[in-house]
Amino acid sequence: MTEASAAYDGYQADFERLQGGADAAGVPAAVISLRQDAMAHFSRLGFPTTRLEDWRFTNVAPIASRAYALGNPAEIDGAQAGRLLVPDLPGPRLVFVNGRFAPSLSSVGAVPAGVEVRSLGDTLAAGLEGVAPHLVSLAGVPEQPFSALNTAFLQDGALIKVAEGVVLDAPVQVLFVSTAQGEAVVTHPRVLVIAEANSQFGVIESYAGLRDAEYFTNAVTEIDAGAGSVVTHAKVLRESLQAYHVASLQARLDRSAVVTSTSVTLGGALVRNDVGAVLNGEGAECTLNGLYVAGRNQLIDNHTTIDHASPHCDSHELYKGILDGDGRAVFNGKIIVRLDAQKTDAKQSNKALLLSERAQVNTKPQLEILADDVKCTHGATVGQLDNDALFYLRARGLGLEHARRMLIDAFATDVLDRLGYAPLRTQLDRALLERLPAAADEVPA
Amino acid sequence: MLEITGLCAGVDGKEILRGIDLSVGPGEVHAIMGPNGSGKSTLAGVLAGRPEFDVTSGAIQYQGQDLLEMEPEDRAREGVFLAFQYPVEIPGVNNAYLLKAALNEVRKHRGEQELDAMDFMTLVKKQLGVLQMNADLLNRPVNDGFSGGEKKRNEILQMAVLEPKLAILDETDSGLDIDALKIVSNGVNTLRSPERSTIIVTHYQRLLNYIVPDVVHVLLGGRIVKSGGKDLALELEAKGYSWISGAAAEVRV
Ligand SMILES: Nc1ncnc2c1ncn2[C@@H]1O[C@H](COP(=O)(O)OP(=O)(O)O)[C@@H](O)[C@H]1O
Numbered sequence: 001m002t003e004a005s006a007a008y009d010g011y012q013a014d015f016e017r018l019q020g021g022a023d024a025a026g027v028p029a030a031v032i033s034l035r036q037d038a039m040a041h042f043s044r045l046g047f048p049t050t051r052l053e054d055w056r057f058t059n060v061a062p063i064a065s066r067a068y069a070l071g072n073p074a075e076i077d078g079a080q081a082g083r084l085l086v087p088d089l090p091g092p093r094l095v096f097v098n099g100r101f102a103p104s105l106s107s108v109g110a111v112p113a114g115v116e117v118r119s120l121g122d123t124l125a126a127g128l129e130g131v132a133p134h135l136v137s138l139a140g141v142p143e144q145p146f147s148a149l150n151t152a153f154l155q156d157g158a159l160i161k162v163a164e165g166v167v168l169d170a171p172v173q174v175l176f177v178s179t180a181q182g183e184a185v186v187t188h189p190r191v192l193v194i195a196e197a198n199s200q201f202g203v204i205e206s207y208a209g210l211r212d213a214e215y216f217t218n219a220v221t222e223i224d225a226g227a228g229s230v231v232t233h234a235k236v237l238r239e240s241l242q243a244y245h246v247a248s249l250q251a252r253l254d255r256s257a258v259v260t261s262t263s264v265t266l267g268g269a270l271v272r273n274d275v276g277a278v279l280n281g282e283g284a285e286c287t288l289n290g291l292y293v294a295g296r297n298q299l300i301d302n303h304t305t306i307d308h309a310s311p312h313c314d315s316h317e318l319y320k321g322i323l324d325g326d327g328r329a330v331f332n333g334k335i336i337v338r339l340d341a342q343k344t345d346a347k348q349s350n351k352a353l354l355l356s357e358r359a360q361v362n363t364k365p366q367l368e369i370l371a372d373d374v375k376c377t378h379g380a381t382v383g384q385l386d387n388d389a390l391f392y393l394r395a396r397g398l399g400l401e402h403a404r405r406m407l408i409d410a411f412a413t414d415v416l417d418r419l420g421y422a423p424l425r426t427q428l429d430r431a432l433l434e435r436l437p438a439a440a441d442e443v444p445a
Numbered sequence: 446m447l448e449i450t451g452l453c454a455g456v457d458g459k460e461i462l463r464g465i466d467l468s469v470g471p472g473e474v475h476a477i478m479g480p481n482g483s484g485k486s487t488l489a490g491v492l493a494g495r496p497e498f499d500v501t502s503g504a505i506q507y508q509g510q511d512l513l514e515m516e517p518e519d520r521a522r523e524g525v526f527l528a529f530q531y532p533v534e535i536p537g538v539n540n541a542y543l544l545k546a547a548l549n550e551v552r553k554h555r556g557e558q559e560l561d562a563m564d565f566m567t568l569v570k571k572q573l574g575v576l577q578m579n580a581d582l583l584n585r586p587v588n589d590g591f592s593g594g595e596k597k598r599n600e601i602l603q604m605a606v607l608e609p610k611l612a613i614l615d616e617t618d619s620g621l622d623i624d625a626l627k628i629v630s631n632g633v634n635t636l637r638s639p640e641r642s643t644i645i646v647t648h649y650q651r652l653l654n655y656i657v658p659d660v661v662h663v664l665l666g667g668r669i670v671k672s673g674g675k676d677l678a679l680e681l682e683a684k685g686y687s688w689i690s691g692a693a694a695e696v697r698v
């Protein structure tokens with residue numbers, strides 16, 4: 001028996017327990033069959049290999065070659081969760097431990113009428129009515145093996161639904177914590193965001209590991225942005241440095257919707273962030289930003305796809321990477337402009353800062369432009385710390401380490417500026433500094 | 446204060462400074478003049494510790510310490526300040542933030558208490574007035590998008606705030622109009638004191654009308670070929686460097 005088939009057998013066995021065991025009692029038939037379809041897709045697709053263009057630089061063998069057990073609910077204390085949440089943001093908070101909703105750590109508080117912030121598990125217990133037709137409509141289950149696998153194990157997650165015209169002042173925080181410590185555990189976090197017409201709100205989605213352990217997070221987030229809605233989304237990834245994290249964020253923007261998603265990736269041994277947005281109505285505007293740090297033994301892969309399916313839509317992408325040691329990064333930015341998507345304005349930029357000679361980045365813009373009256377620009381740069389700037393700062397009395405950090409921070413700052421929430425920025429500034437290499441050994445000669 | 450003896454330095458194996466001897470006493474103002482490429486910025490850079498320059502022989506004593514053994518940041522904390530000929534643009538680093546960090550490094554080193562944001566602003570505002578500088582420049586990224594004159598004033602602002610013991614101004618006058626030149630000179634003169642020394646590197650005599658030097662040196666081909674009083678600058682202005690080149694040729698024989 002090959003290692004890969006051990007992994008498949010493991011998932012199959014867990015799947016059968018989920019569908020037929022005590023957990024399945026009372027699960028609506030619609031949910032059972034949704035999972036069943038997804039499992040069939042996963043079995044057919046299998047894990048991707050580097051022979052596939054979309055996975056050329058990212059070998060998922062560490063994930064595919066071993067069996068991961070489904071995470072179990074666990075207790076963590078409130079202070080631990082509190083440290084991982086963003087302080088000074090009064091909005092609702094949903095906390096999940098090992099993929100399962102933790103009511104005692106969560107607080108929804110008073111939300112305006114027409115707003116639902118709750119566990120998806122509770123919702124699913126009553127069937128798909130509350131979430132259809134949004135759930136699974138964007139995840140690409142028939143084509144994406146990881147999304148299929150996530151959906152096959154659909155059990156819990158976060159549901160955020162904001163009714164037409166409702167504005168939330170403070171963002172909703174969704175936190176997924178892993179308590180894994182040695183045992184190979186997988187979780188399948190799921191977030192569904194439904195923004196009805198002209199609603200406006202923010203979502204901060206965070207992933208963190210409590211211990212420096214090897215585990216696998218397989219997340220799917222769907223954002224359905226109705227006409228004129230404004231959704232500001234942030235994804236904060238602070239998984240363990242040994243963890244594997246594969247995530248798909250898929251958004252659909254209706255007429256004049258504005259969606260901004262900024263991801264900050266500070267952890268994980270192997271991270272794959274797939275972000276896709278379909279601009280499905282005239283005048284929609286989508287901004288994707290990303291900041292990632294890839295240090296020793298890390299591979300951070302960001303794949304974005306922006307599908308301009310309607311005229312007069314704008315998209316902006318700014319990704320920045322800080323690479324150190326033998327860290328590797330992949331950025332693949334696909335922009336599709338459909339035949340009738342005239343007056344499209346798409347901008348894409350990916351910049352990498354290499355702090356070491358062994359670090360490596362593979363960047364590929366992919367433009368498929370079928371319309372003729374469009375503006376599309378893309379650019380990629382790879383650079384090192386500016387030695388003149390470094391000397392300038394030292395000549396003003398700043399120590400070498402201080403000067404380096406200041407310059408690295410300066411590189412990252414415009415992405416962090418786009419996060420939208422000052423307390424989150426403050427928290428991530430600090431987290432970034434902690435993550436930055438104190439690598440005196442990597443100082444350029 | 447500063448004692449340079451037999452200094453030879455270069456970059457990538459190319460010799461630029463070929464035996465510099467220079468002694469600057471406390472409170473003195475020395476001007477170093479010379480045509481383009483004579484090695485003025487190299488000398489300034491070696492004093493500040495610019496890593497790409499290799500010192501091949503000679504010594505520099507600064508306040509009784511071996512300057513060449515010190516890291517650039519330690520030199521700065523000990524009171525060496527280089528106003529760059531070409532101040533570096535640093536997008537993403539706030540000008541006031543850097544200035545405050547720099548000041549607090551110096552203060553920590555001197556055993557003084559670090560300044561908080563309020564006290565710092567009070568101090569800076571005062572200097573802004575002296576330099577007739579726009580306060581907006583504080584909240585912009587360091588030198589990023591500054592005009593040439595703004596960059597030079599920003600260097601002088603840093604100097605005024607950091608109160609160095611040895612200030613080295615590398616062509617701070619280049620590119621300044623006469624009004625800016627007066628303001629910058631005023632800034633430098635305000636700092637003049639019996640404990641503070643200044644080295645003014647310049648191409649033109651003009652600045653020396655406003656900051657009157659005690660000694661003028663002529664640097665040519667990596668050597669100081671002539672030293673004299675402030676009148677030497679006027680003589681250079683009138684006769685040009687070729688007059689000295691002849692003299693230098695004689696020196697070399
Ligand atoms: N970093 C460097 N790399 C190579 N050559 C240099 C470098 N810095 C200075 N030089 C050379 O050294 C000589 C002196 O330069 P510099 O000290 O800048 O002169 P000045 O400031 O008097 O105009 C010039 O020929 C210049 O090209």
Ligand SMILES: [Mg+2]
Nearest residue numbers: 485486530616
């Ligand atoms: Mg020069």
